[in-house]
Amino acid sequence: MGIIKAKKLxxxxxxxDEEGNAVGINRALDDLDLDIQKxxxxxxxxxxxxxxxxxxxxxxxxxxxxxxxxxxxGYDTKEEEHIWDIRQSAGMVFxxxxxxxxxxxxxxxxxxxxxxxxxxxxxxxxxxxxxxxxVGMLEYRSHSPNKLxxxxxxxxxxxxxxxxxxxxxxxxxxxxxxxxxxRKEVIRTITELNKQENVxxxxxxxxxEEVIGADKVIVMDQGKIVMQGTPRxxxxxxxxxxxxxxxxxxxxxxxxxxxxxxxxxxxGILSVDELxxxxxxx
Amino acid sequence: xxxxxxxxxxxxxIGTAYEKHxxxxxxxxxxxxxxxxxxxxxxxxxxxxxxxxxxxxxxxxxxxxxxxxxxxxxxxxxxELRSKVGLVFQYPEHQLFETTVIKDVSFGPxxxxxxxxxxxxxxxxxxxxxxxxxDLIDCSPFELxxxxxxxxxxxxxxxxxxxxxxxxxxxxxxxxxxxxxILDQIAKLHKERKITVILVSxxxxxxxxxxxxxxxxxxxxLVYSDVPRKVFANYKVLESIxxxxxxxxxxxxxxxxxxxxxxxxxTTIDEAKREILKWAHREIIEG
Amino acid sequence: xxxxxxxxQYYPKDSFIHKLDPRTKIIGTFVFIISLFLFRNxxxxxxxxxxxxxxxxxxxxxxxxxIVKGLKSIIFLMVFAIVFNVFLTSGEVLWQWGxxxxxxxxxxxxxxxxxxxxxxxxxxxxxxxxxxxxxxTDGLEKIMNPLKRIKVPVHEISMMxxxxxxxxxxxxxxxxxxxxxxxxxxxxFESGNLIKKAKSLVPLLVPLFVSAFRRANDLxxxxxxxxxxxGEGRTKMKPLKYRxxxxxxxxxxxxxxxxxxxxxxxxxx
Numbered sequence: 001m002g003i004i005k006a007k008k009l010x011x012x013x014x015x016x017d018e019e020g021n022a023v024g025i026n027r028a029l030d031d032l033d034l035d036i037q038k039x040x041x042x043x044x045x046x047x048x049x050x051x052x053x054x055x056x057x058x059x060x061x062x063x064x065x066x067x068x069x070x071x072x073x074g075y076d077t078k079e080e081e082h083i084w085d086i087r088q089s090a091g092m093v094f095x096x097x098x099x100x101x102x103x104x105x106x107x108x109x110x111x112x113x114x115x116x117x118x119x120x121x122x123x124x125x126x127x128x129x130x131x132x133x134x135v136g137m138l139e140y141r142s143h144s145p146n147k148l149x150x151x152x153x154x155x156x157x158x159x160x161x162x163x164x165x166x167x168x169x170x171x172x173x174x175x176x177x178x179x180x181x182x183r184k185e186v187i188r189t190i191t192e193l194n195k196q197e198n199v200x201x202x203x204x205x206x207x208x209e210e211v212i213g214a215d216k217v218i219v220m221d222q223g224k225i226v227m228q229g230t231p232r233x234x235x236x237x238x239x240x241x242x243x244x245x246x247x248x249x250x251x252x253x254x255x256x257x258x259x260x261x262x263x264x265x266x267x268g269i270l271s272v273d274e275l276x277x278x279x280x281x282x
Numbered sequence: 283x284x285x286x287x288x289x290x291x292x293x294x295x296i297g298t299a300y301e302k303h304x305x306x307x308x309x310x311x312x313x314x315x316x317x318x319x320x321x322x323x324x325x326x327x328x329x330x331x332x333x334x335x336x337x338x339x340x341x342x343x344x345x346x347x348x349x350x351x352x353x354x355x356x357x358x359x360x361x362e363l364r365s366k367v368g369l370v371f372q373y374p375e376h377q378l379f380e381t382t383v384i385k386d387v388s389f390g391p392x393x394x395x396x397x398x399x400x401x402x403x404x405x406x407x408x409x410x411x412x413x414x415x416x417d418l419i420d421c422s423p424f425e426l427x428x429x430x431x432x433x434x435x436x437x438x439x440x441x442x443x444x445x446x447x448x449x450x451x452x453x454x455x456x457x458x459x460x461x462x463x464i465l466d467q468i469a470k471l472h473k474e475r476k477i478t479v480i481l482v483s484x485x486x487x488x489x490x491x492x493x494x495x496x497x498x499x500x501x502x503x504l505v506y507s508d509v510p511r512k513v514f515a516n517y518k519v520l521e522s523i524x525x526x527x528x529x530x531x532x533x534x535x536x537x538x539x540x541x542x543x544x545x546x547x548x549t550t551i552d553e554a555k556r557e558i559l560k561w562a563h564r565e566i567i568e569g
Numbered sequence: 570x571x572x573x574x575x576x577x578q579y580y581p582k583d584s585f586i587h588k589l590d591p592r593t594k595i596i597g598t599f600v601f602i603i604s605l606f607l608f609r610n611x612x613x614x615x616x617x618x619x620x621x622x623x624x625x626x627x628x629x630x631x632x633x634x635x636i637v638k639g640l641k642s643i644i645f646l647m648v649f650a651i652v653f654n655v656f657l658t659s660g661e662v663l664w665q666w667g668x669x670x671x672x673x674x675x676x677x678x679x680x681x682x683x684x685x686x687x688x689x690x691x692x693x694x695x696x697x698x699x700x701x702x703x704x705x706t707d708g709l710e711k712i713m714n715p716l717k718r719i720k721v722p723v724h725e726i727s728m729m730x731x732x733x734x735x736x737x738x739x740x741x742x743x744x745x746x747x748x749x750x751x752x753x754x755x756x757x758f759e760s761g762n763l764i765k766k767a768k769s770l771v772p773l774l775v776p777l778f779v780s781a782f783r784r785a786n787d788l789x790x791x792x793x794x795x796x797x798x799x800g801e802g803r804t805k806m807k808p809l810k811y812r813x814x815x816x817x818x819x820x821x822x823x824x825x826x827x828x829x830x831x832x833x834x835x836x837x838x
Contacts, residue, residue, distance in 0.1 A: 046457075047460070048427065048460065049427060060794050084796050091794070092791075099784045099791065102791070103731070104735050107806075108703050108806060111807075112792075114804075115805060116797045116798065118804050120804060121805060124804065143581070144579065146739070150324075161795070164795065177454065180484050182324075208458070242459075245457055246457070246458050250529040253551055254533065257551060257555045258558060272532040275533050275536075276533060276540060280542065333749070364754075371746065371753070374750065376743075376750075377750040377772075379771060379775035389756075390754040390755055393755030438754060439754060
């Protein structure tokens with residue numbers, strides 16, 4: 001069994017009117033099956049409201065399945081007694097960098113998770129050092145988070161999760177509020193953590209450029225998985241992606257357009273160099 | 283009608299150790315009906331610049347003329363300027379406060395002191411322009427989806443019928459389709475209502491697709507002010523200041539380096555496609 | 570600008586004072602504040618107080634300019650206290666105009682009041698400049714620990730305080746942003762009578778509250794996701810431990826108090 005496994009996962013929100021009477025049901029997750037192997041870098045794509053954030057909240061047992069089962073690191077998320085094991089094994093990074101940093105000093109914030117887990121003091125310090133080094137923020141350890149850039153704040157948040165020694169990190173649109181530099185910083189950091197520390201990464205995003213380095217891409221729409229495969233396989237299907245309110249990187253679209261116009265260019269071009277080589281080859 | 287900035291500088295905490303020059307000697311004219319893209323790294327001064335254009339911030343030195351009148355004149359009507367130069371801040375949905383969508387949108391026109399009939403008219407029209415249907419106008423703005431909230435907030439500025447519309451990253455946080463919808467609506471407004479638009483953006487691809495002129499800011503200075511293809515031709519300089527040209531620019535330059543004779547001026551997918559096909563077909567004819 | 574408020578913001582340095590246990594600093598500040606009110610208008614004891622404060626500021630390595638900047642925010646309070654004292658103290662009249670009169674005692678009172686307020690703010694800001702808010706709340710938590718026995722939620726209170734300290738600058742910045750955004754839509758926060766002014770605050774306060782609630786919600790989720798479950802079973806990254814320096818500081822504090830009492834006794838004016 002993979003580190004994360006979902007079987008017929010369903011989540012329903014009950015819509016209520018002003019008096020609190022139920023007026024309808026929103027199916028945010030609809031019979032979802034998922035199997036993610038340890039050490040994978042998986043990207044989940046989907047437009048706003050496709051159910052991807054609801055899924056993320058299940059992985060951390062913030063939300064419970066209405067139907068079906070979800071296992072995280074072998075624990076069924078419905079079992080109350082394992083809630084802290086689940087949260088420790090699947091750490092979560094959220095969208096707004098300001099709203100997840102608890103402390104006014106970087107290193108103290110990174111230490112927050114281990115403190116909650118009851119880790120002994122010396123061990124906390126060791127983990128804080130390690131985690132800050134892993135995300136490249138060691139020199140900022142005594143800074144105030146308010147003075148950091150968005151990308152740096154997200155790296156601190158990632159370090160805070162790393163210090164809990166998770167098996168898997170779920171990032172729920174970690175770059176949505178960042179500028180291009182910040183976005184690159186965060187993606188570089190999580191790619192390194194995946195390669196060097198062998199942490200399983202689940203990246204939820206709607207920026208296409210960010211999923212190119214993933215092992216596997218999952219596309220969600222209306223609470224269902226509608227596409228999955230390698231980035232190259234997914235980006236071959238430009239029309240299909242647009243149908244799900246998504247997009248492809250500009251080079252991919254240009255290559256796709258050229259191919260449609262009859263040029264013999266390979267499918268699923270992901271980078272500028274690839275396209276230049278393809279055209280030169282003609 | 284135009285906005286002219288004459289030697290505009292702005293500094294923080296003057297005379298202390300923390301003194302910082304956010305804007306350095308900016309000279310700029312924005313003509314009536316232009317569609318301008320303003321790009322720059324975070325902290326390059328672009329937010330400071332746009333807040334000068336509607337008088338929310340006052341320059342340390344220099345003058346700004348709106349339609350030929352000095353906005354720093356003592357008897358200049360600042361309130362009037364703010365309704366002529368509409369500014370949509372980043373994440374504008376965070377400023378919604380009324381109980382219904384229509385009430386929120388009419389906040390601006392109400393502050394302008396218009397008669398009720400015109401307030402309603404302008405508000406309804408603004409909502410229509412951003413694609414918010416009649417079924418939503420009596421909803422609480424807090425019940426809407428993220429993209430809808432964003433559009434209601436933009437309508438709140440449009441309802442003041444500005445002559446100039448400034449938008450600070452109007453697509454931040456939206457999904458690709460939501461992003462295209464907003465930008466298309468803005469482009470349509472620009473075309474139909476002939477209003478001047480200044481679009482602050484991080485996305486070179488978006489800027490290249492829509493604007494007539496690009497302003498590039500770096501460390502408080504205006505580095506470039508030119509048509510997109512001429513700005514992107516300096517892609518190496520752009521990179522040195524933490525920016526980049528659209529991906530197609532890199533493709534065209536890459537092809538050129540490989541000895542393929544394409545025009546490197548292409549900045550959008552359509553232009554690039556046309557150029558490459560032109561080259562490919564000539565090859566075939568010659569071959 | 571609201572953002573310029575420096576009072577209470579931690580000033581990172583590696584000084585003797587920075588390294589003291591927060592409990593030492595809290596108790597020290599408390600004692601210092603009480604000491605300011607131990608004597609009335611006498612010059613000599615103030616020499617001791619200023620000397621002591623100077624010593625502490627020197628040892629803290631926080632630039633005096635930075636500390637003085639923090640005083641700006643209490644200017645209003647200061648002016649109020651001075652005016653109040655100057656005009657409302659009875660005694661030897663120096664100048665009179667209608668019912669307004671300035672007395673010698675009034676001037677004296679005002680002067681000492683201003684001095685006392687200045688010293689009070691400077692003294693307590695040294696504590697906040699040299700102690701991270703988390704450390705500060707840790708110290709308070711430890712000091713208040715005995716109250717746990719009477720069911721006071723000491724840990725929760727201190728957690729709330731440290732979160733509040735973390736979010737005050739963020740919310741101030743947000744206030745600034747929303748104000749500007751509403752001004753761009755023609756809002757007027759300045760003119761009009763009191764009722765109109767209060768009404769004009771609605772477009773500012775509603776978004777601010779919405780934002781604060783959203784942040785609180787996000788933060789609660791982020792804390793839970795990081796396994797926060799109250800004070801039970803929690804360890805500390807920076808547990809509080811008294812060191813040699815703290816005992817020395819307590820000794821200096823006692824010396825300060827003793828010399829103050831002695832000086833007060835022998836001081837003629």
